[in-house]
Each structure stands twice: as structure tokens, then as C-alpha cells.
Amino acid sequence: MAPHNYPLILKQVLTSGVHWVPEQEIHYRDQFHYTYQNMYQRVLQLAGALQKAGVKPGARVGVIEWDSHRYLEMYYAIPGTGAVLHTINPRLAPQDVGYIINHAEDDLLIFHEDFLPLVEKLQPSMSTVRKFILIREKDETPATKLKYEDFEDFAQSAAPLEELPDLDENTQATQAYTTGTTGKPKGVTFSHRQMVLHTLSTGFALSGFSDFGGITKRDVYMPLTPLFHVHGWGIPYVATMLGLKQIYPGRYEPAMLLKLVVSHKVTFSHCVPTILQMITSAPAARQFDLSRWKVVIGGARLPKGMAREANELGIKVYSGYGMSETAPVLTLAYLKPYMDKWEDDKKLDVLVKTGVPIPLVNLKVVDSEGKEIAHDGRERGEIIVRSPWLTAGYYRDPDLSETLWRGGWLNTGDVASVDEHGYVQIVDRLKDVIKSGGEWISSLELENLLSLHEGVQEAAVIGVPDDVWGERPMALVVLREEYKGKTSAQDLKDHLAKYVEDGAITDYSIPDHINFMDEMPKTSVGKLDKKILRETYIPAEHGREAED
């Protein structure tokens, strides 16, 4: 008998958790819960239904759904049969949603009833979808002309598989599209092997390396990064392998989120700064004990001020970093053991950094000649990476794939410094750096310093054309309600000038113009939309070439 050739496939992530704690609970909002064992049975049932529906290995199954136990089932059932889980971001512009469904050639489309109007509208232009499967929260028949099958009926339409099949570990498991602010969305793909290695390494990083006790089998997990966004940062896979109690909050509604966190004593989540701010600024947050809650912040820089506010509520926060192209986790901002003696404020400076690479991530920050920059916290370069879970390229786009992997490293397009302790700090996107008089000014750095002013709620900095300097920074600021009309542009320039004295920024970094706004434009994933700001504040003839 030949030795068994053990493939790294997502089935193993699922069964590790199921065999370890079959009776552990998985909750959906405040309306439903079941066990890992139940979930596993549903996965086998759904897998059987997919096979019966003629979904072939390699076929893409599009999913538009809020964070739910059903989505978790699909995380395993769809790749588990050898098909590809195509996670669709419903916050994309409708025409982009239509574009990616056709680009991925989705075979089935499974979607939540909230997106029925969207699907109805796009359906005539869909060229590959054979079957529409509707997820309903209640037993009500929606008024629609769309020919659909009910999700529950579909799941029960076939006998459950006895077990998920073994697959080659390089079989594609997932596909998703990045939300660039310009151009068409670009598809990234990941194999089973990549996701298993991402799960193991991220799991080890969160448990063995991370602060505040790390995550362990006793944690209670609730994602606050949507599952349609880069595998929910890959943590639903980690949580399942570790057998955590899992809470899926459905569509994000502040009151429901807080209710779930409190009632289930949630101890571990992850989100973008915007969501953290939404929670910490909710008056109700102060009525509850949130002191057991650890939250990893990614997607954008975690301002120190925001981290302090969270800490005041007892919430422990630290940063992480990754991209759609990287599955996503690359770094986490955990402390080195010798920093234990440091004062809390100095530790917080580390916890809000971009972080250090997790195991198996090789990360370098290089200048335009490809040379590693000095670890002095000042020099800047682009982050380039290698690891076992990076996308092999953009789906059906050999030219952009070539650019992504130029030099044999994945080029992140993120500009960063590295401090003497080895912590990376992203200072900007390569395309957002303001090139002024031969020097690079980081828009993100200025935004962060502006946010430290007590009157500032949000700040954005863009480069505007300048005949003398090439470009000059311009700041756009939303003031807190109580500071409106009281804080002036000059106040903010004075505020920034303090950091010139500290040596944190140079004096030519201070924006010439600071404009106030009532609201900041956001992209579909809640990031600042600098494209709109540029369209508004840069004269048309200077239209900057899109780079992302």
C-alpha cells in the first residue's frame, strides 16, 4: 500500500474543528443557533445539492450574503466539492457587480433577499448563471418575476455526501474581486493549499504571538469584517479550526452588534477603523463591560487617538495588515517580549503600527532600486512580499499579473518605513504619496497627525498641482460637531507645526490649504474616496493619471 498523500484542503480545517468540539455553538444574530456537528451536516448536504445541480469542479458559485452561518457553510461546501467560492461584494457599483459575475462566469448565484432588486436588475445581462438561489430570512414569498430556487429547498434537494471528496491541494478554492477606485475590478484567486496555510499561520500568529492572552480555544468570535471581503480576513477559517464559539451578526447594525457582543461575551473580533469608531462612539457602549474584547484593526491605519478611545472602554486593539491579493494577512502589530517593561503609552505606539510579518511571510521594504531601506523609521520604500498564500495573479489579466509580480516579489504598492525594532509602518499608498520638490510627503501621515487634534473628526490629504513644487498637499477636514466654526485652518496648521518641532514631519509638509467639509466621501468598503476628493479639488486640466 502506498503511503497516504495528505493534501492541504479546506475539508481538513472544517473537520479539525468539528471533531474537536462537535457540540460547540454557532449563532446567527439573536434568531438562530446550532452546533459544529449540525453545521458539518449542512455542509455535506449543501455539497450534495451542488453536485446534484450539476456544479462541476472548477465552476464558480457566486454568493451575495451578509455574515451568517449560511455563509460559513458555503465557505466549506462550495470549495469542498472542488467548485470555486466567488465572494461578491454587494457594495460595488451595480454595473461592477454585473461585470464580475460575468467575468468569473458564475454558474450559480446564491444571494440574500436584500439583494433581490440588484439581482433582478442585473439578471438580463448575466451570460453564464444557470440558477438563482434565494436566501430568505422569513417564510414569505417575494414578489418577483425572477425564476429562483429557495436556498433551504436547494440545500435539502439532495442526499448529504458521506464526506467531502479529497482534492489536489492546488485546486482553486476561492475567487474575489478587488475594489479599485479606478478601472474594472480585478479578480484574485486562492487555492485550498493557500487557505490552509493562511489558516495555520494566522492561527499560530494570533494565538502564540499576539498580546492580551492571544486567541485560545476559550475565545468567542464575531467577525466585523464582512465575509464577502477577502475571506472575512481568513479568520472564520481560523475560528473553525480552533473550535471557537462563533457569532455571525448578519447585516451590520450598531444596536444588534452591541447586543451580540454583550450577550455572548464576545472576546475576539476584527474590523476597519470606521466600524470601531461606530462602536466606541455609540452612547450605549459605555453602559457595558467590554473589557474582555480584543479587536484587530485593519484595512486602514488605526489612529492612536482611536485606539485610546477604545482602550478607555476596556477594548484591547492592535493593528493588522493585508490586501485582497494576499488572502489577506501579512503582518500583525504584536509586541516583542522585551517591550513588556515599556510604559503603556509606548506600547500603544507599537500596537497601532502596521506590524511585523507573521510566520512564513517574507517582507521587505525597498527603494526604487530594489534595495532594502534602513530600519530607522525615516526612510521610505515600497513593501514587497513573498508567502505561501499570495494570489498567483489577476484572473485573466496577464499584464497586470506580470506587474504585480515584477522582480519575483508581490509588489503591494504600499509605501512604508521600518523602525529600529523591525516594525513596519505604512505611510501611504504609492499612488497617494505627494511628490513635492523632490521629496515624498505622506498623505496618510498628515491625516493621522491632523486626527490627533481634538476638534478633528476625519481628515484627508491629497496632492494638488503646483507650478513651483510639482505638487503640494491640501487637507480636507471634517470637524466634530462642537468644534464647527470654532477651529480654523490656522489652528490646524499650528497643531501640525508642533510635529515639525518634534521632527516627526518636515515644515514643507504642512498643507498650504486646509478646507472644511461636512462629510467625507467613502468607497464601497468604507475607505476615504480620494478619487472624488481629487475630482472636486483638482482642476480638470491637471487630472491625475489613475494608478490603481
Added chain:
Amino acid sequence: MAPHNYPLILKQVLTSGVHWVPEQEIHYRDQFHYTYQNMYQRVLQLAGALQKAGVKPGARVGVIEWDSHRYLEMYYAIPGTGAVLHTINPRLAPQDVGYIINHAEDDLLIFHEDFLPLVEKLQPSMSTVRKFILIREKDETPATKLKYEDFEDFAQSAAPLEELPDLDENTQATQAYTTGTTGKPKGVTFSHRQMVLHTLSTGFALSGFSDFGGITKRDVYMPLTPLFHVHGWGIPYVATMLGLKQIYPGRYEPAMLLKLVVSHKVTFSHCVPTILQMITSAPAARQFDLSRWKVVIGGARLPKGMAREANELGIKVYSGYGMSETAPVLTLAYLKPYMDKWEDDKKLDVLVKTGVPIPLVNLKVVDSEGKEIAHDGRERGEIIVRSPWLTAGYYRDPDLSETLWRGGWLNTGDVASVDEHGYVQIVDRLKDVIKSGGEWISSLELENLLSLHEGVQEAAVIGVPDDVWGERPMALVVLREEYKGKTSAQDLKDHLAKYVEDGAITDYSIPDHINFMDEMPKTSVGKLDKKILRETYIPAEHGREAED
């Protein structure tokens, strides 16, 4: 540019740790210490020397060494160049050491001066070794006719490599020989991929799943399982990736071990029960605070009485299980979250079990027809496993390899039950089970129950031929000094009878004969040597066929 194909190789384990904590310390006894960065430089130097010495990819390099920083360097440098680290167990019979060096066709032999007499004796019969490299503790020239090179001179004989080369992840990394009590030693081999996956999964299991806080970056590690024994259970690789402070104790001497544990505040170790007993029974142990020390026990069953004694000193113990064939880790005895509420004594019952499979280990206990046994704690069957880090077979022994992998699962030869919580408990080796009147009596179970008697220091149970029953159990017992002449065979039978009342054993399990001995024969790795017991107590005409 093609996307980078990231191989799972041991270089990545090393550089993960080195980049994370370059200044972390590694100690050798109380005589030397350096940093991870220093260690890495030495690895690069040693790798350069191996290449210069003409060690080709695939060539085996034999090592006979105590636990040291040098051994740790060789754990990375030898496989790092594409050669194979052959860890030699010096406790094998001398002729077996000679046999395995020739069987592995070792190209170089690196050995500690303590083993010079052994190597001198074996050298004339070595057919492949081109070069002997001697590790000396002090700068004294030994009197020998053996032509050798000094280890330090050797390491410095070439320029360090700039970095370790990338290798195919399926390149063989290590080779070792099992210490069967009969027949020739059998070679097992492991690839880089296997060792990286073992490291990640064991690391995650020890940090995220294990009790007493798990292991984290703040632990201080000292192995108490020799590095020549199944990769030191693979934990030196985990410790390096996690960046732990590491303490290597050299040759195991009780006073030195205790000194190192106390002075470095060691928090994490692993060993066989014999070593734990040696430490807990040392009078000096009671003078120190050992309450931060977590110790994983493997290699043999952890008797509950011994666990209690360790607990009384503050030492936290739990069991693990694996084999030479499995790299080795398969299970760990960590608690399920719902057991947190249980009383300490009931928890201890779980912590001393064989355990539950760690992530990516598929484990079944099957009867002679290959059917999974009931999880009732009573039925017995053989443990069979699959995981990504099991040896593909025995080196150059296709027949035994075929037997090992019969049915497409690795057949461990261990007989176990599974309780209703899913915890495996090994009750015996397949070959040590006593088949009496159609029932299987576990020798290990009887040994464990005997050990719970206050007067018993060690106990062994073997099957002796019986005309009526086929076999009957016989117990061999070493009494504690103060009980000698006071505890009788009948006392011990009465002691066992209590467990019959409990239902733990059947009445026909009670041995007919209980004999007292002054000392128990041990194998080279410190396990009971039942072969010698059988030779002594079983008449020659009944000579039992060897099975291992």
C-alpha cells in the same frame, strides 16, 4: 514575471524566528549563550562549510551530540543545504549505531567527544564516512588515532553562505532510526514540507489549544527529550519559529537541569515520565518555585499519581503522543472548553490521557475489521492515522513500509479506547496485549493501577503462557525503599481488587503472580524493556515471537 513559488522549507522556520527576535537568547548549560542572530550566522557558516566539504544534496550527515546550541544549528544547517540530518541515538547498542551509520550511508559524522570511544571502536567497520568531525567542550586535544577535524575549525573553514538556498519542499530533511526491542533498527525519513507543517500545527496546538495559558512568545523553553530522539519531538523548531528563549542542557544531569530551570525561569519543557520522576523525586526540587513550569509528557503513559506529585510542586503537566514514524506529534491532552467547570481531579483525569488529535491529524481507532470502535471508553482497537507529516515508509524496507501503511493509513500498533468526549487512551502496544481466555487484558492498564499503590515505585506486566487460558498476566514490581519487605503480593492483589469493584478492570485481569525486583530493565530510551522480562520469566520453549 511568474509568481513566486513559495516552498515549505526549514529555512523559513529559522528566518521567521530570527527576523522576529534577532536579539533573543539561546543558552547552552551555564557556560555559553548567544542570540538568534548569532545562531543564524553560525548556521550560514556551517552550511558553507558543508558545501565546501563536498556534502552533496541528498547526502546524509550523521550527528551524535547532546542537547546543545550546536545541535540546534545543525537542525537548520544540514537540511538547509539540501543534505539530510541523520540524528543518531547514542543509547543504541554499539553494533546498532554502526549498523545505522552504514545503512544511512552517512557521508560525514559529527560527534561529541563523549562518544569518541564509541566512534573509535566502530570506525573500522564504517564504509561510507569520509570525514569525522569532533565536538569538544574544552580546548584540549584528545589522545586518539582517529583522523578528525575539530567542529569549530570545520565551521570556520568556509565563508558563510549569504542565505540558505531555496529547495523543493519535498526534499528529504531528516532521517532517524527507531529503537525496536527486536530486529534491526528501522529508518524513518521526513521532508522539509513535513517538518514545516509539523511545526505550524504543533505550534498552533500548543499555543491556541493547550491549557495553562498555552505556549506564547513569553515562554522560556528547555527540551528534556534529547534532540537525537525524533527531532526533540519537533519542539525546537516550534520554539525557534516562536522566538522563545531557548536553554539547551547538554548531557542530562539532574543538578544541572534543576539549576537551569530555576535560573532561567524555564516555563516550558517536554519529557518522558522517567525524567519527570527524576526531577520530582530530587530533594532539591522542593526548595524552588517551579510553579510557572509547563511540561508535556510523552513516550509512555503519564501515571495520574506522578502527575499529582508534579502538581504538588506547582508543575503543570499534560500528555502528548506520537511515534518515530510520525515526526512525532499526533495528540495532546488538552481540555475542551466546557470542561473548565469541572473539578481539578476530574480535569487531571483528562490531562493524563493520550489526548485528542492536533489540527490536521486524522485519527481513528479501529477493530480488527477496520471498523471504528464505540466511543465508550471500553472497546479497544488499534490507532490508525493520516496527517501531512507521517513517514512515507521505512528506509529501504519496502515490505515493512507496506505493512506500516496497509489500508492507506499508518498503523501505529497502539491499542486504545476512546471515551465519550473523544479522548484517546492508549491501553497497550498491540504486541503487549495479553490475550487471556478470548479477552484482551492491557498490561499498561495494570501497570498504571499498580503504580497508584503507595508502595509501588515501578511496575511491569507481561503475559506468560497458560495451558488453560492461553496467556495470563504476571506483574513485576519494584517497591519504594521504605516499603520493601512490608508490602506483599497479596497487598497488591487486594489493591487491584478495588478497581474490579469500580468496574475499571475485570477480575480475571488480576495477575496470578506478582514478583518483586530490585530494578527494572530499561531500553536505550528509558522505557521498560519487556523483552528482557520475558526472557527472564517465560520458559524458553514458550519463547514468544517478536513482533516489533
